[in-house]
Amino acid sequence: MxxxxxxxxxxxxxxxxxxxxxxxxxxxxxxxxxxxxxxxxxxxxxxxxxxxxxxxxxxxxxxxxxxxxxxxxxxxxxxxxxxxxxxxxxxxxxYTHKTTPVQNYQQRIRRLIADKAQKVPPETLARECIDATRSGLDRLSHELNDETFRQAVQLLVKADNIYVVGVRRSFAAAHYLVYSLQHTNKRIHLVSGLGGSYREQMRSVKPDDLVVAISFSPYGKESEHCVRIAHHKQAKTLVITDSPLSPLAKRANAVLLVNEGSAFAFRSLSATLCLCQALFIALAYELELKMDEIHENLDFED
The missing domain is CATH 1.10.10.10 (Winged helix-like DNA-binding domain superfamily/Winged helix DNA-binding domain)
Known part of the structure; x- marks a missing residue:
């Protein structure tokens, strides 16, 4: 060996x-x-x-x-x-029976780059971005693992506190997920690292809490650091990333994979935001079901 x-x-x-x-x-x-x-x-x-x-x-x-x-x-x-x-x-x-927009997009981009004499009009650039975004959503729909998604939702349901971290490009998705989750009765925390305070913001994490980390290649060291802290504190972790080989995935209790479409070396965030929205809706649905069960078991006439 x-x-x-x-x-x-x-x-x-x-x-x-x-x-x-x-x-x-x-x-x-x-x-x-x-x-x-x-x-x-x-x-x-x-x-x-x-x-x-x-x-x-x-x-x-x-x-x-x-x-x-x-x-x-x-x-x-x-x-x-x-x-x-x-x-x-x-x-x-x-993929014989699955000609995806990603493949068509790659071929079109190569032709555009090769034809340097042709000026690309703005509307063409816009449509390339739209097609790339659509391709990421199509791939998410095709590749979403149902069992893993259910597992991720249950991690959210059972968590006392939910901490969400994402840096640089992923920060927008992390902030959106926090905004959405704050519409539930869960205690939600955005790990922003303001002033470099990632360790301090993670200090109160407990075993019954959940840390959600959103990170894509080349992977934020800050997010990886937060996942290590969560693992050390025996908290649960949910990772949203682009590969099972992501360094964050090794310590995760559940891993949701997202591969965004890319236009002119700029990756979209639409599929990631869609997945975050789906997590919020599924969580809210589960929490409302639990509330209904509680109300049904209470006898308010006594």
């Missing part, structure tokens, strides 16, 4: 050939910690950009991962494939 880690060019032990994209992603998650550094980059790309694998060339993936194409081949062989083409085939088979 140690020798193969030092010499990644050597063939890896034969692995069982995954029969589906879902199975491959499970295998990648299970073996991620043992992968060499370059293969970890490929693993992160594959899990976060699964919709693109079927259309990207090996050189495209290598460039985005900042590795040589041979590393992509070694990665494929590590998980039981003869090479990249065989691994790519299972992605193509999985």
């Amino acid at each position: 140690t020798r193969s880690e030092q010499l990644p060019e050597s063939p890896a032990p034969a692995a069982e050939l995954p029969t589906s994209v879902e199975r491959l992603l499970q295998n990648i998650t299970a073996e991620y910690d043992s992968l060499p550094r370059q293969l970890k980059r490929v693993a992160t790309y594959i899990t976060q950009q699964s919709d693109r694998v079927m259309v990207d060339r090996i050189s495209d993936i290598a460039r985005d991962c900042e590795v040589q194409p041979s590393a992509i081949v070694r990665f494929s062989q590590r998980f039981g494939f003869s090479g990249f083409s065989e691994m790519q085939a299972i992605f193509r088979e999985a």
Whole structure:
């Protein structure tokens, strides 16, 4: 094992050939910690950009991962494939009947960039952003795990206090979730880190509380720090992120995955906001049901 880690060019032990994209992603998650550094980059790309694998060339993936194409081949062989083409085939088979806006968008963007002589009108830029946003929502609808979502809602229902953290791009989603949750009778706290006070704002977290962390690649160190504090204090954690390989996901009690559409290197937040809204509505519904049950069990005539 140690020798193969030092010499990644050597063939890896034969692995069982995954029969589906879902199975491959499970295998990648299970073996991620043992992968060499370059293969970890490929693993992160594959899990976060699964919709693109079927259309990207090996050189495209290598460039985005900042590795040589041979590393992509070694990665494929590590998980039981003869090479990249065989691994790519299972992605193509999985999405044969699902031509998503993401794929069409990628092709259109490449044509726009290649045609430097053509000036892109503002309305075209607007529609590209709209299409990218729609693609993220479509993917969220397709990939949302029902069981995990139910688990996330129950974590919210049972929590005494709910702390929400998100930094930089994720702060808007964290603030929106706090605003929504404040319409319930739960005690809600925004961990803003004002003045660098993340540790101080997390000091009162208790085992019966829930910390919700929203973070996407390249992942906020502040959010990761808050999740570590929650874990140390034995509080529950709900993580909203873009990959099961996210450093925040390892300590989470539930992980909700969101992969936003991207236009001109600017990622949307619409799917994340939609998921936050869905969590609030599901929580409010559960809380009202509990209130109805309480009222039904009380005899106000006595």
